Amino acid sequence: MPMFLNLLYKHSKLLFVLVMVFISGQLFINVKHGLVFSPFYHYGMYSQVMRPQNEYLVPEIVVDHVLLQGKDFTPWTWDKILQPVNYFTNIPASNALNKNEVTRLTPAFLSFNKTSNFIQPCDYPGFMDWYKTYLTGILGRPVKTVEVASRKYTFSKGKLEPSPITFTLSSQCQ
Amino acid sequence: MSITQQHRKNIIALYCIIFYTLMTFKWWGGLFLYQLEPIIYQTRFDFFTWQFMQTGLHTWLLQHKVGLYVFDALFYSMPLLYWLLYSRSRLWGTVIAIIMLVVNWVYIQVYTLYPTSSIESFIGWLLFPVLFITTSLRSFYFMLNGLRYFFLFLFASAGLWKLVQQGIFNVDQMSGVLLYQHKEFLTSAPDHWLSHFFYWIIIHPMVGYLIYLLGTLLELLFLTGFFTRKFDRILLYAFILFILLDLFLMRIYYWELSPFMITLLYSRYRRPSALR
Numbered sequence: 001m002p003m004f005l006n007l008l009y010k011h012s013k014l015l016f017v018l019v020m021v022f023i024s025g026q027l028f029i030n031v032k033h034g035l036v037f038s039p040f041y042h043y044g045m046y047s048q049v050m051r052p053q054n055e056y057l058v059p060e061i062v063v064d065h066v067l068l069q070g071k072d073f074t075p076w077t078w079d080k081i082l083q084p085v086n087y088f089t090n091i092p093a094s095n096a097l098n099k100n101e102v103t104r105l106t107p108a109f110l111s112f113n114k115t116s117n118f119i120q121p122c123d124y125p126g127f128m129d130w131y132k133t134y135l136t137g138i139l140g141r142p143v144k145t146v147e148v149a150s151r152k153y154t155f156s157k158g159k160l161e162p163s164p165i166t167f168t169l170s171s172q173c174q
Numbered sequence: 175m176s177i178t179q180q181h182r183k184n185i186i187a188l189y190c191i192i193f194y195t196l197m198t199f200k201w202w203g204g205l206f207l208y209q210l211e212p213i214i215y216q217t218r219f220d221f222f223t224w225q226f227m228q229t230g231l232h233t234w235l236l237q238h239k240v241g242l243y244v245f246d247a248l249f250y251s252m253p254l255l256y257w258l259l260y261s262r263s264r265l266w267g268t269v270i271a272i273i274m275l276v277v278n279w280v281y282i283q284v285y286t287l288y289p290t291s292s293i294e295s296f297i298g299w300l301l302f303p304v305l306f307i308t309t310s311l312r313s314f315y316f317m318l319n320g321l322r323y324f325f326l327f328l329f330a331s332a333g334l335w336k337l338v339q340q341g342i343f344n345v346d347q348m349s350g351v352l353l354y355q356h357k358e359f360l361t362s363a364p365d366h367w368l369s370h371f372f373y374w375i376i377i378h379p380m381v382g383y384l385i386y387l388l389g390t391l392l393e394l395l396f397l398t399g400f401f402t403r404k405f406d407r408i409l410l411y412a413f414i415l416f417i418l419l420d421l422f423l424m425r426i427y428y429w430e431l432s433p434f435m436i437t438l439l440y441s442r443y444r445r446p447s448a449l450r
Contacts, residue, residue, distance in 0.1 A: 001323060001400050007445065008316050015313060019320055026324075030331060038222035038283070039301065041294045043328050045393075047335035049343075050350030052376070056357045070359030071366040075425035076203050080210075082358055083289035087214050094217045102217065102224045110225060117230045118217055130213045137204065153361055155353065158377035160361050 035105070052155055057167070059085045062147040063135060080138060085148055088127050089172040095119050122173035177315050177443035185318070185436055186257055189302065192433050193253045205290070206250075207235075207242040212288035220293070223283060231280070232287045249281040256306055264309055271306035278303055291430070297328070298433040315445045322437035326399040329413075333393030342390050348375060348382025355424055385423070392416060399438075406438040413438070 009016040029040040036042065061068045061081060070078050087094075098118035103111070128146060136143045150172060152165040200206060215232050217224070235241045252274040260267030278299050286293040305321060308314040336342040344350075352372050353360070360369050375382045392412050398405050413435060420426045 004319060011312055011316060015316060036220045038220055038293065039297060043294060043332045044335040044339065045332040046351045047339040047341045049340055050354060051346045052349050052353050058357050058361045067362060069362040071363035071368065075421065076427060087216050087289040090216055097217045105221065106224060114228060114230060117227050117233055120214060158373060160357065
């Protein structure tokens with residue numbers, strides 16, 4: 001690596017500076033470990049300590065009174081089904097990020113103060129209408145009804161056991 | 175042997191083959207923007223993205239579906255356009271590469287704000303246009319090797335983070351990861367053989383830990399690339415193994431990183447002399 005940089009320096013000062021800026025940016029973001037700055041990211045890949053939890057909140061998607069099952073879909077299609085639900089429930093957190101961090105950390109001369117670019121409403125009926133059409137496309141058949149809720153599961157005796165406690169999607173985004 | 179113009183053409187062709195193979199797969203999987211027709215986005219903890227979001231492009235696209243078609247058309251036409259023009263005019267190749275850099279940046283910023291994948295996995299498409307901007311073969315060589323070092327860093331840092339953040343010292347790590355990653359799968363299809371397999375690893379934490387440890391060692395193996403290129407072929411196989419195991423065990427698809435394989439394939443070629 002040092003030899004590579006040495007040869008690069010001899011070849012082109014401009015390229016050398018660009019590469020050094022990139023290396024410095026990447027190392028800074030890694031050492032600081034918090035806010036990132038594209039294209040400098042952390043590549044932790046599950047490096048934080050994770051232990052089995054006692055409880056998990058799991059979204060359940062019921063189409064025409066039948067629960068969608070992960071086994072019936074490829075990993076990427078299963079992600080396609082789950083991701084919009086996760087994004088919808090995460091709208092309050094996404095909005096809060098703007099309120100707490102974006103406005104605080106963005107210098108005044110960079111801020112256009114257009115909150116509409118950061119804040120989304122919890123439009124539950126609008127989302128469900130869209131999601132129904134979206135699932136119709138994925139499942140390849142007409143969808144009449146869609147119900148989405150999150151159920152609390154407890155991890156005991158090596159299994160995730162369902163509890164009767166559920167949260168409707170609309171209650172998770174307010 | 176030094177890298178030649180023919181190698182450069184082969185690298186561009188290989189990049190296009192990888193890009194368009196993935197494009198076909200994504201189209202089949204309904205992962206184009208126009209197929210997703212998103213209506214929501216999520217702000218991520220990225221200062222650059224915040225400034226990008228101030229343009230309002232991501233909200234404009236939610237209202238103007240035709241824009242999604244235009245974005246897909248631009249993003250997916252760039253490598254082909256570059257490949258067609260580069261062999262005819264070096265200057266036009268560079269111009270297209272600069273446009274490709276901008277298009278890729280805008281497309282990937284927008285795409286990953288919607289319910290798709292995390293932006294980290296798209297880093298290859300963000301950085302490779304820089305390689306194509308170069309005009310001289312020597313600059314091309316240096317950028318190719320710069321990308322190789324970045325690829326090595328990506329994996330090595332993933333291994334090092336597991337030491338720093340202490341995931342590697344937690345025997346229950348893989349049980350915790352599998353429960354978190356597959357909770358929707360496990361609860362929706364508890365009797366499927368894959369669920370039985372995941373549960374078996376979860377209740378045998380030492381087996382899970384061994385898998386996690388092997389994964390970490392596989393990532394740390396990429397550190398060797400900083401000192402020698404002798405093992406680049408092994409690193410290439412390690413990367414392919416990593417992709418396949420992640421797909422099977424984690425149901426995560428890292429194939430967007432596959433253009434980086436090119437950097438390991440062509441690392442044995444030396445830099446060309448200054449005159450070429």
